[in-house]
Amino acid sequence: MRLTKSRIRRFLSHYWLLMPAIFIYIVFLIYPMIDSFVVSLHEWDGLSLQRKYLGLENYIKFFKDPVSLFVFKNNLIWIAFTLVIPVGVGLLLAIILNRKMVGTTIFRSLFYSPAILPLVSVGIIWAWIYNPFFGALNAFLKLIGLPSLTHGWLAERQTALYAVIATAIWQNIGFPMILFLAGLQGIPKEIYEAAEIDGASGFQRFLSITIPSLRETFVIVISLIVVSSLKVFDLVYVMTWGGPGRTTQVLATWMYFNTFLYHNAGYGSTIAWIMTFAIMIIAFPYIRIMSRR
Amino acid sequence: MRIWLYVILSIWGILWLIPFLIVVITAIKTQGDIISRGVFALPKRIVLDNFPKAWKMGKFSVYYRNSLIITFLKVPAGIFVASLAAYPLAKYRFRLRDYIFLFIFAGIGIPIHVTLLPLSILLKKIGLLDTLGGLFFPYIAFGLPFQLLICRGFFRTIPTELVDAARTDGCSEFMIYWRIMMPLSKPAIAAMFIIDFLATWNEFLIALIFIHSDKWKTVPLGMMYFHGQWASSYPVINAGALLSILPVLIVYIFLQRYFVSGITAGAIKE
Numbered sequence: 202m203r204l205t206k207s208r209i210r211r212f213l214s215h216y217w218l219l220m221p222a223i224f225i226y227i228v229f230l231i232y233p234m235i236d237s238f239v240v241s242l243h244e245w246d247g248l249s250l251q252r253k254y255l256g257l258e259n260y261i262k263f264f265k266d267p268v269s270l271f272v273f274k275n276n277l278i279w280i281a282f283t284l285v286i287p288v289g290v291g292l293l294l295a296i297i298l299n300r301k302m303v304g305t306t307i308f309r310s311l312f313y314s315p316a317i318l319p320l321v322s323v324g325i326i327w328a329w330i331y332n333p334f335f336g337a338l339n340a341f342l343k344l345i346g347l348p349s350l351t352h353g354w355l356a357e358r359q360t361a362l363y364a365v366i367a368t369a370i371w372q373n374i375g376f377p378m379i380l381f382l383a384g385l386q387g388i389p390k391e392i393y394e395a396a397e398i399d400g401a402s403g404f405q406r407f408l409s410i411t412i413p414s415l416r417e418t419f420v421i422v423i424s425l426i427v428v429s430s431l432k433v434f435d436l437v438y439v440m441t442w443g444g445p446g447r448t449t450q451v452l453a454t455w456m457y458f459n460t461f462l463y464h465n466a467g468y469g470s471t472i473a474w475i476m477t478f479a480i481m482i483i484a485f486p487y488i489r490i491m492s493r494r
Numbered sequence: 495m496r497i498w499l500y501v502i503l504s505i506w507g508i509l510w511l512i513p514f515l516i517v518v519i520t521a522i523k524t525q526g527d528i529i530s531r532g533v534f535a536l537p538k539r540i541v542l543d544n545f546p547k548a549w550k551m552g553k554f555s556v557y558y559r560n561s562l563i564i565t566f567l568k569v570p571a572g573i574f575v576a577s578l579a580a581y582p583l584a585k586y587r588f589r590l591r592d593y594i595f596l597f598i599f600a601g602i603g604i605p606i607h608v609t610l611l612p613l614s615i616l617l618k619k620i621g622l623l624d625t626l627g628g629l630f631f632p633y634i635a636f637g638l639p640f641q642l643l644i645c646r647g648f649f650r651t652i653p654t655e656l657v658d659a660a661r662t663d664g665c666s667e668f669m670i671y672w673r674i675m676m677p678l679s680k681p682a683i684a685a686m687f688i689i690d691f692l693a694t695w696n697e698f699l700i701a702l703i704f705i706h707s708d709k710w711k712t713v714p715l716g717m718m719y720f721h722g723q724w725a726s727s728y729p730v731i732n733a734g735a736l737l738s739i740l741p742v743l744i745v746y747i748f749l750q751r752y753f754v755s756g757i758t759a760g761a762i763k764e
Contacts, residue, residue, distance in 0.1 A: 215582065215667050219594065222579035222638055226598055229635035233609035233616065240611065247611060294506070297499055308503050310750055312510055317746045317753075319696035321714040322738045325721045326517050329728060337516045337533045344534065371513065376757070383758040421761050432605050435698045439718060453607055453699075460611050461703065473608040484603035491643060491761075492599055 234477070240470040247466030259471035268447065269472065272455045275362060279451065280430040282366045283373060288422060291377030296411070298378070299385045309382070313375030320372070324439030327368040331355050331440075355441050358448045365440050365449055369433065377422045384418035385411070417490060424487040428480050452476045520732040521545070528728055544733035551724060552734045556709060557716035564626050564633070564712060565694045572634040573641060573686055577679070580645030581671045585657055595646060602639035606632075610703045617704060628704045629712075633694060641686055644759050648682035649675055685756030688749050692742050713738050 241259055245252035263269045294312060298305045315323065330337045331354035339351040354364040388410065396406050434453035437443060443450040443458065450458070452472055460469025516533060521544050523537045531538070549555065582588075583595045613632055614623060622628035652675060660670045676683070698714040705711055711719070717738045724731055746753065 215586065218582050218667060218671065219579045221575045222598065222642070223594070225575060225631060225635050226601065226638050228616075229613065229631045230601055230604060230609060230638075233612035234604055236612035237608050294503075297503060300499070302496065302499070304500075304503075308507055310747075311507050313754075314743075314746065315510070315513075317692050317696075317742050318739050319698070319714045319717070319742065321696075321698050321717050322735045325717065325731065325735050326513055328721075328725075329520065329732060330513060330516060332728075335528055335533060335728065337512075340532050340534055371510065374510075379754060379757055380761050383761075425761065428603070432607065434607070435714075438698075438702075439721070453605075456607055466611055470608075470611060473605070473610075476605055477608045480605055481603045487761075488596075488600055488603060492596055 237470045238474055240466055241468075241474050243467045245467045246464040247460060247469075248464070252467070255467065259468050260475070262468070263471055263475060268450075269455065271447070272450045272452060275449065275451050276431055276433070278362065279366055279369070279433060280427055282363075283369060283426055283430050284423065286370050287373045288377050288426065290374055291422075292381050292415075294374070294378045295381035295385055296407075299382060309375075309378070312378055315372040316375045318372070320435035321439050323368060323372055324436045327364075327371075328355060328440050331364055356445055358445055361441050361445060362449045365436055368436055368440065372436075373426070373429075377426065380418055380422050381415065384415045388414045420486050421490060424483055424485075427483045428487075431476055431480050431483070517732045517735055520728055521736055523729055525727060525729055541729070544729045545737065548720075548730045548734035548737060551730065552720035552737070553708065553716060554713075554734070554737055557711055557713045560626060560710055561695055561713040564629050565691055567626075568630055568633045568637075568694050569687060569690045571630070572637045572690060573645075573683060575634060576638050576641035577645045577649075577676065577683070578671065579638075580642055580649050581667075581675050583642070584646045584649035585654060585675075595642070598642050599639050601636075602643075606636055606700060610700070614703055623704060624706050624710060626710055629697075629701060632700055632704075633697065636700075637690055637693070640760055641690070644682055644686055644756070645679070647759065648679045652678050681752070681755065682759070684749075685752040685759065688745060688753050689756045689760075691745060695742055 240252075242255060242257070243252040244255050244259075294308075298309055333339060333351075333353035333356065336354075338354065342348060342350045352360050354360050392410055392414075393406055396410060401409070432453055433451055434457070437449055437451055437454050438457075441449040443454050453476065456469050456472040456476065458469075459465040459472060463469075519537065520528065520533060522540045522542065524541050527535075527538050579598070583591055609632070617623040617628045622631075656674055656678075657670055660674055665673070695712075696714060697712070698718070701712050701715045702718075705715060717734060720734050721731055724734075
């Protein structure tokens, strides 16, 4: 086929619409991502002109280093909590709010509202609630006669990570709720009516109709929640800065500390890439479902 | 049964509301009041000057200006770029169509974290590091996958006959996009606008890495520094926290109808 003038003109008049998106996407996302992989194969401080090629040594180091494994474990704990509580409570709230009752819209908006706030402000608000001297949580524990349970929530090694996770749970409960609500509304009423005539109890209907019908919603919710738990940065950065010691470091903050504070750009990029691999695997089912025709 | 549901919902609702109430009740007290009588006591007298104090001490006028500039430039520009590309991907028939869509949409699985160092080097080279322009292009790039998904999904529901009729009438491709696709997609565009407004207003990590000068800090970044400096002036910090969440709360309260349709469109297959 010859590239005639009219062909070129047709191509330009039709396909230029794609160009700005593809250009910005490649220059500001794909290229930096690939460049970061190259950096992860080197020992580099992020500034100087010299960098030393290491191959996959940084990756081997990550899986041998007790600190990185500890940091990774914090993400796994985070995932476990945000999977069980927001997904469970979100489903429960969705089932309750799916009924025709007065006031469901208000409750729905209320439970979702923390999700729209800037995480920095959420972290600052909760740091105040956790304040060891004047914070609301300790004040409440003293008020109900349990002063022995008061803690320096964000300053003690045993409580810091869980205190941050509790904040994330408060912030995240509305997201699965909204998605489950949308999923529930897609289930035809007739199926429930038929099951009721056949004598199925409420719980049986839940197990054999609701849960299977929400299968795709479950895949999407779980996939998105795990991805966002692997990416957490803001709350940890604002509330504990990874401390006390390194007890609340997660992959994203550990990547940040290495790359931008400790000047281990090679190792920091390795952490970022391990995050990226994990996220791509977890996000795959979501991408597949959403891009299916 | 119904009463019990209301009881459960109300208890849960109050539990979820408490953090908001704590911020408000702290922000209208004096420091002395909090230290001597605790958070839960009603304020001795309601003090409102924590808000102007926070506005001034936190340099909120600068941060608000920057956040408004970047949000109102980035959000329309990002939606324009995404919808422009969504039109051919929804309505043309060509061999690479689905691959190009998948190539961009799969970007939803790329965490921004992995691009930060190379991006800051790139931005430094082109002179955009530590400016609002340095936020503009990465923000657009990271918004593309989601917005392309929503736009393409919506454009596909628009009858192709309309496009064909316009072509016969001699409309250019851009005019078809601008005069037919966009006006018919108003609900989807509105939903994306609101979601993206909130996401851009709240963005922290990219701003933290790229912005260093005080004069270009956005609200979340400024709020972080404000907290760092005045952490123990509890009423002023809480007043500042309220100032930082006020715009998103207002947008959410008045426009949430569009908002819910937007998040479900991005996660539920019809």
